[in-house]
Each structure stands twice: as structure tokens, then as C-alpha cells.
Amino acid sequence: MGPTDLLTxxxxxxxxxxxxxxxxxxxxxxxxHPERTSGGTRLYPRxxxxxIAVIQVAKRLGIPLSEVAEHFQTLPDxxxxxxxxxxxxxxxxxxxxxERQLExxxxxxxxxQCIGCGCISLNHCLVINPGDTLAAEGPxxxxxxxxxxxxxxxxx
Numbered sequence: 776m777g778p779t780d781l782l783t784x785x786x787x788x789x790x791x792x793x794x795x796x797x798x799x800x801x802x803x804x805x806x807x808h809p810e811r812t813s814g815g816t817r818l819y820p821r822x823x824x825x826x827i828a829v830i831q832v833a834k835r836l837g838i839p840l841s842e843v844a845e846h847f848q849t850l851p852d853x854x855x856x857x858x859x860x861x862x863x864x865x866x867x868x869x870x871x872x873x874e875r876q877l878e879x880x881x882x883x884x885x886x887x888q889c890i891g892c893g894c895i896s897l898n899h900c901l902v903i904n905p906g907d908t909l910a911a912e913g914p915x916x917x918x919x920x921x922x923x924x925x926x927x928x929x930x931x
Contacts, residue, residue: 822855
């Protein structure tokens, strides 16, 4: 079986372990592009198995599907991506994962001191947040939220 061979939905479900409904969802999100017969039946080129595997890994890493779709736009649709293509994608994701790792380490350090002024340590927060000054910054655990006010890593 070559990389351009076409698989039915049942075959690709069996080979990837991903449900048919998930494949349809990925198609709607622009992550995969199966071919269609004249009768409208989806046929999946074998090289899409690699994309599906990458989607599954990205999900495990907490990378939003919208971001996966953005990265996939740099990859060819009509063939198996080359090692160079995947290396470029991996390099971008490694940098993003390192940023997330640093953010998690910062959060862990903050949580060791207190929950970020919500507050579980009244004595400590008298030093860090006297007079509840962080309340002016908005609701929630202000010290644990991202500095730029954006959604935490991986949130959509």
C-alpha cells in the first residue's frame, strides 16, 4: 500500500483508531481534506494518517486545533509531508511547549506561596496584596492569570 492509496472511512478508522465522527470534525475544521467520489463518499489518501497522528499528539499536548490547522496550512495537502516539513512544524511547537512549560513552572511557584490572591493565606497576602490591591486588576486569581490578559496556554 503506497502513500497515495485511498482508504475508505472504515479503513482509516481502523488504521488510526480515530472515530468517523472525529474525522468528519477534523474535515470541518480544515485539518484534513479527504477526496470524494462522484457519489460523495469520502476517500482518505494514506498520507492523511500522518496528519491524524499529529492531531492526536497535539491534542495530548494541549495545542488547540485552531493552532494545528494554522500550522497545517504550511504543509502540502496532496502528498506526505517531507522530513523537512515536519522538522519545521516540530521546531515551532517545541518553542511553544517550552513557553507553556515555563508558565507551568511559574504557576507552580506561585501556588507554593499562595493560590494567587483568592486567598488561602491571609498572613502572606498581607505582604503581597495589602488592602486587597489586586482586586482593582479584575476578578479571579490575578497573580496566576497571564500577564497580558490573554487566555491561558491551550485555552480556546
